[in-house]
Amino acid sequence: MSNTFKSVKNRFFKTSIHIIDRYHFIRQVSWALENVRKRIQKDISSKLRKYFKRSRSLLTKPASKLTSEQAEDVSLMLSFCDDLKFAYRLKELFYQYVLTQPNRVRAAKSLREWIRRAEESNLKEFKSCITAFKNWFDEICNSFDYSWSNGPLEGTHTKIKTLKRNCFGMKNFNLFRKRIMFACK
Template identity: 80%
Template sequence: MLDGINHSITDILPSRELNSLFEYFKSIYTKERSKVKIFVSDMFTTFKSVKKRFFKDSIHIIDKYHFIRQVTWAVENVRKRIQKDLPTKLRKYFKRSKSLISKPASQLSSEQAEEVALMLEFSEELKMAYKLKELFYQYVLTQPNKTRAEKALNEWLKRAKESNLFEFRFCITAFTNWFDEICNSFDYPWTNGPLEGTHTKIKTLKRNCFGMKNFELFRKRILLSCS
């Protein structure tokens, strides 16, 4: 867990299971928990339960990286399905160029844009998935506030459902279940970026230690190294 303002670690727990988290937060005084105004997390269902139980008055925000990748995963899965039926040479080409499909069109060079256009010619379904992704980037993500984002996301979800692309069903479900929390992110600048950076440091520390069996000892090493 990270303080969103100064980016310092507030604590490290051995598990993110519901019972473990509930026991931990029950030990913290209500007055102290009430000071939390913004609760940022990924789309792990347990975190929603924790927020509702212990941080009722805070605003729940889903980190943008975690909901954006729901869209890129859907497009990627369409690509995987389509390339299975292609000749070997084309299949390898699609696999090598997969990053171009997920990348926003505005960030592609003219040469890369031509490559993407060529790939999309092989499948109407892939073309549809790509258009949905671009609509999400250019229309939904560019909204200036929650009110506008709610309208844009609802329109995008309607388009995604009408596409009947099997691979988008998980994305649609996730966005529906976390609709309010996702739209909250358009009103506030907070993200899990600093936390993800801390995760990287912890993973590097763990590799350098060749793993650590004792959690309390590892916790102290992390706090010392990442303070």
């Protein structure tokens, strides 16, 4: 979700279809929810603050994948603040009604509705998420028709960076290159 990438694509690859990887737009919603949790966490006792911090992954996990014990923990956390409850509900609506759409047209309709609800929430933490979704609306919707992902490429890139870090000081580039080729088979 880079404006530079978008301008290069629009200038040199005019007929190409730009797709935003699902990870990147799901992350926007997770960040917004996380920021609501952090804001609320500042105003509660230290014991509860530690509990909230330790249990933060439960809030970002889809409700359908929570065990009954985890669901109880989430409902306990949500009972402390209406803002957190509403932010969690927005996240769940996004997971259930936007991410499950089979094609671009239905995803666009669901995403517009989700953006409307997020705007009505007046949660300041969701403002940047809403702006990003509006700016990248077509690209996000394209990801529902094309299931391509750059995840494998990013994984390979991370593997190479790790090798580079572990092989610091290797003077022979050809040997380093062979090591990368071997590791990335």
